[in-house]
């Protein structure tokens with residue numbers, strides 16, 4: 305273990321951030337990492353508690369006590385190997401993971417948890433800086449060809465594992481660039497996209513072939529793909545957004561959050577698109593939905609110089625602090641204030657939207673109604689308000705995978721929620737040698753879960769073709 309008294313000697317420290325006024329001027333990342341001496345102290349806080357709940361709390365089961373100890377002992381190279389043993393892309397999770405590991409940390413019961421996510425991010429960033437991360441080509445090439453549909457974190461993790469095992473791996477992606485929601489959903493200020501490009505280069509050198517702008521079901525039929533591959537992995541995400549079908553929904557100025565966020569991400573990378581521009585500049589912006597996608601809309605709207613931003617959430621305001629004795633080691637229900645919230649937005653809880661006000665088919669205002677939660681249900685009250693609105697962003701979550709031509713042609717069965725039916729033991733679907741992993745199977749989730757599922761799905765395929 306690290307330093308026996310580390311958790312008594314050192315206070316928790318996390319990375320810093322650039323001042324709000326400065327970061328609102330730019331889409332660049334604004335994290336200010338801890339220096340290596342401070343990180344060693346933070347790693348020394350790990351108690352090596354015997355049963356590492358953090359390891360179980362991490363969906364990819366990162367071997368957290370081990371890399372904490374290695375960093376305390378200044379052995380960054382071995383720490384990198386330990387981290388890569390369970391996680392293909394720690395530079396993604398080290399930036400955007402909500403860190404359920406830290407909620408599970410034993411030290412979190414009585415104090416502040418170990419800064420696991422910062423340590424993870426520092427190990428991988430250091431590894432890249434040192435040039436330690438190079439392509440890992442397979443020792444032997446196999447005959448089988450595997451097609452992966454979708455290049456989000458699930459598809460990428462699956463592809464990398466399979467290519468390193470010698471399969472011929474072809475990734476088909478309908479967008480112009482690989483990365484899925486990492487590229488087109490998550491804004492640059494949370495994660496800059498050169499981090500994805502670097503991994504794609506590595507994967508290409510390992511033998512993965514990317515077919516971009518290739519929409520399976522449209523640009524290429526399912527049967528053509530099937531005929532040319534021994535197995536197919538569906539890693540298509542869960543893109544179907546929840547709508548708010550009130551009168552006036554089709555008025556100008558009301559958009560799904562993903563249409564808005566994708567456009568900004570494309571603009572940053574000078575990617576051509578024919579969509580009508582959506583901007584928050586000088587507008588009263590209302591974000592409907594209090595989750596992470598909504599928070600990303602706030603950060604984006606602030607950078608586009610919105611006049612005002614209001615975020616609406618139908619659920620009640622969570623408690624400021626969790627009751628650790630009843631929630632630990634699980635993910636606690638508590639108020640979460642993101643860096644985007646810190647940059648400025650009014651947040652309203654227990655409110656439902658009950659009308660879009662339009663003029664000449666353009667949104668001008670929104671009527672909202674306060675609700676009271678009783679027996680798990682929102683009861684409308686007689687308190688209503690009208691909020692001025694020039695841009696309304698619908699960020700109310702995602703229903704399921706998109707039921708497009710691919711789903712129809714492949715004839716894979718869907719589950720009750722509308723996602724692709726496959727279990728998480730072997731990721732097999734109702735069709736022979738067709739597998740599904742990530743959000744397309746489990747519904748909209750997290751990057752770290754997508755990586756886990758991509759890795760496990762690859763493992764099933766490796767086993768299957770090794771019999």
Ligand SMILES: Cc1cc2nc3c(=O)[nH]c(=O)nc-3n(C[C@H](O)[C@H](O)[C@H](O)COP(=O)(O)OP(=O)(O)OC[C@H]3O[C@@H](n4cnc5c(N)ncnc54)[C@H](O)[C@@H]3O)c2cc1C
Nearest residue numbers: 454456457458478484485520540541742743749750751754
């Ligand atoms: C705005 C936003 C912010 C988020 N922020 C975070 C965060 O901070 N932290 C976190 O952990 N998670 C976050 N998430 C969730 C996370 O991004 C997803 O859970 C994760 O990306 C899922 O990975 P995936 O590979 O399963 O699917 P996706 O990332 O959705 O990738 C699916 C890919 O499949 C492609 N595709 C679909 N159909 C076809 C087809 N027929 N032919 C070819 N290609 C196809 C799509 O274009 C896409 O590239 C966020 C989600 C959103 C929407």
Ligand code: SF4
Nearest residue numbers: 362397401403405421
């Ligand atoms: S991937 Fe997420 S849960 Fe796992 S160690 Fe990193 S921050 Fe923690």
